[in-house]
Amino acid sequence: xxxxxxxxxxxxxxxxxxxxxxxxxxxxxxxxGTSMEDLSRAAGISKSSIYHHVKGKEELLRLAVGxxxxxxxxxxxxxxxxxxxxxxxLQHVVHxxxxxxxxxxxxxxxxxxxxxxxxxxxxxxQRRREFDHRVAELLAxxxxxxxxxxxxxxxxxxxxxxxMINSLVEWYRPDGPDGARTAARVADAVSELAFHGLRAxx
Amino acid sequence: xxxxxxxxxxxxxxxxxxxxxxxxxxxxxxxxGTSMEDLSRAAGISKSSIYHHVKGKEELLRLAVGxxxxxxxxxxxxxxxxxxxxxxxLQHVVHxxxxxxxxxxxxxxxxxxxxxxxxxxxxxxQRRREFDHRVAELLAxxxxxxxxxxxxxxxxxxxxxxxMINSLVEWYRPDGPDGARTAARVADAVSELAFHGLRAxx
Numbered sequence: 001x002x003x004x005x006x007x008x009x010x011x012x013x014x015x016x017x018x019x020x021x022x023x024x025x026x027x028x029x030x031x032x033g034t035s036m037e038d039l040s041r042a043a044g045i046s047k048s049s050i051y052h053h054v055k056g057k058e059e060l061l062r063l064a065v066g067x068x069x070x071x072x073x074x075x076x077x078x079x080x081x082x083x084x085x086x087x088x089x090l091q092h093v094v095h096x097x098x099x100x101x102x103x104x105x106x107x108x109x110x111x112x113x114x115x116x117x118x119x120x121x122x123x124x125x126q127r128r129r130e131f132d133h134r135v136a137e138l139l140a141x142x143x144x145x146x147x148x149x150x151x152x153x154x155x156x157x158x159x160x161x162x163x164m165i166n167s168l169v170e171w172y173r174p175d176g177p178d179g180a181r182t183a184a185r186v187a188d189a190v191s192e193l194a195f196h197g198l199r200a201x202x
Numbered sequence: 203x204x205x206x207x208x209x210x211x212x213x214x215x216x217x218x219x220x221x222x223x224x225x226x227x228x229x230x231x232x233x234x235g236t237s238m239e240d241l242s243r244a245a246g247i248s249k250s251s252i253y254h255h256v257k258g259k260e261e262l263l264r265l266a267v268g269x270x271x272x273x274x275x276x277x278x279x280x281x282x283x284x285x286x287x288x289x290x291x292l293q294h295v296v297h298x299x300x301x302x303x304x305x306x307x308x309x310x311x312x313x314x315x316x317x318x319x320x321x322x323x324x325x326x327x328q329r330r331r332e333f334d335h336r337v338a339e340l341l342a343x344x345x346x347x348x349x350x351x352x353x354x355x356x357x358x359x360x361x362x363x364x365x366m367i368n369s370l371v372e373w374y375r376p377d378g379p380d381g382a383r384t385a386a387r388v389a390d391a392v393s394e395l396a397f398h399g400l401r402a403x404x
Contacts, residue, residue, distance in 0.1 A: 139400070148400045152391045159373060160366050160395055167365025189354045193362055197399035198341070198350045 011049040015063065018043060018053055022060045023106045031061055032116060058120050065114060065124040068107040071100040072131050087147035090138045094194055097135075098165055098187040102172060109169040132158060161194055213251040217265065220245060220255055224262045225308045233263055234318060260322045267316060267326045270309040273302040274333050289349035292340045296396055299337075300367050300389040304374060311371040334360060363396055 013021075021043045025034050036057055040047045054060055075081060075096035081089050101108045114124045136158040142148040148157075168186065176182055215223075223245045227236050238259055242249045256262055277283060277298035283291050303310045316326045338360040344350040350359075370388065378384055 142400075147402060149394070149398075149402045152394060152400075156388065156391050157395065157400060160369070160392060161400070163369025163372070164362050164366040167362070167369060170365070171361060186358065189358050190362060192351070192354060193359065193396075193399065195399045195401050196351075197395065197397045198344075198354075198359060198363070199397050200349060200351045 011045045011052065013043065013045065013049070013053065015053050018050065019060065019064055019067070020106075023064045023110050026061070026064065026110050027106055027113070031057075031110075031114070031121070058118055061110075061118075062120045062123070064107055065111045065120075065127075068100075068104055068111040069124070069127050069131070071104050071107070072097060073127075075100060076131075076134055085147065086138060086141035086145050090135070090142050090148075091191060091195060093135060093138060094161065094165070095187055095191045098168070098190045099183065101165060101168055102174065102183040102186065105169065105172065105174060112166055112169055132162060135162075164194065165190055213247045213254070215245065215247060215251070215255065217255050220252065221262065221266055221269070222308075225266045225312050228263065228266065228312050229308055229315070233259075233312075233316070233323075260320055263312075263320075264322045264325075266309055267313045267322075270302075270306055270313040271326070271329050271333070273306050273309070274299060275329075277302060278333075278336055287349065288340060288343035288347050292337070292344050292350075293393060293397060295337060295340060296363065296367070297389055297393045300370070300392045301385065303367060303370055304376065304385040304388060307371065307374065307376060314368055314371055334364060337364075366396065367392055 022039055025038055025042045029038060034057065036047050036050065039050060039057070039060070043050065054063070075093050078092065078096065080092040081096070083089075111124060111128060114121050114128075136154050139148065139158055139161075140154040143150050143154060168190075172186065174183065224241055227240055227244045231240060236259065238249050238252065241252060241259070241262070245252065256265070277295050280294065280298065282294040283298070285291075313326060313330060316323050316330075338356050341350065341360055341363075342356040345352050345356060370392075374388065376385065
């Protein structure tokens with residue numbers, strides 16, 4: 001009798017690699033539609049091995065959306081987001097937000113799909129609103145300094161701006177042969193269209 | 203015995219009013235997650251009464267997304283979309299597309315959420331791609347005439363443009379005391395931001 005053949009498959013996961021599997025399953029099946037059984041099957045390890053890393057499904061959600069939120073809020077603390085004109089700070093935040101979204105695509109996708117009623121989902125929605133609010137304030141500041149048009153109210157402008165940026169999760173796929181350059185090109189395009197629009201400059 | 207007390211509840215629906223109930227349920231529960239039983243309960247009429255109007259769930263979907271598609275494609279046939287510079291035609295289509303989205307909000311919401319594998323869903327996805335393609339062509343024409351910037355490729359610009367417009371289904375609610383004026387203000391804001399961006403003109 002070969003004892004090792006009965007041993008459970010070795011759990012070589014870290015929280016980070018387990019999270020990568022989890023976020024893929026959450027995005028495919030929805031958070032509500034995903035059971036610990038589904039996660040166990042997708043990861044190829046037992047449920048008890050998953051419980052060795054985290055308390056359960058809700059902690060995995062918190063870690064996954066936390067990663068997206070840390071990336072987004074991090075952009076607000078970067079030097080270029082904290083010094084200079086409001087316009088320059090906003091331009092930096094818009095460009096970096098797009099870069100974070102593309103770099104952390106599955107995590108931001110999950111964040112943007114959060115809808116539910118658990119404490120973690122409510123927390124994620126609240127943090128997302130806080131981020132939008134911080135950007136809306138920056139936008140209002142840039143209007144006040146005269147750099148941005150005053151005829152579109154900042155809250156509406158912020159919503160349309162994030163509408164454009166967040167729509168990337170619907171179609172952008174980083175798999176191409178030239179992912180990093182494509183991401184840079186997309187982030188540049190978002191910045192250009194956001195601040196200058198489609199019209200050719202005269 | 204009062205015979206009328208046993209009569210089925212009178213079906214005062216037309217296809218249009220039945221569709222209004224249906225599209226609300228589809229948007230709440232998802233097309234796949236909606237049964238004829240759910241529709242019967244929401245409409246307060248029997249399933250056989252619904253079958254009196256339509257063949258079934260898939261026909262209701264076809265009629266609902268058809269209404270959204272008719273509205274969107276209709277904008278391409280309007281005089282201002284067929285004569286004049288490519289820029290003027292594109293500006294008209296962007297403004298009218300936004301107006302149609304806001305006026306037919308539940309129907310366009312349903313169209314934008316179509317994902318599945320039934321023939322009707324495939325047809326809806328195909329028609330939606332056709333519409334995007336028509337707008338992308340118009341945008342390319344406006345680039346070629348020198349009215350629009352050439353440094354963002356038309357396909358990417360179209361995606362970001364529709365990202366901004368389509369995001370309205372996520373938050374716009376027409377219930378306010380001043381719905382029509384709000385819709386006009388939003389459509390103007392979309393046009394301004396799309397063509398001129400956030401920057402104040404010098």
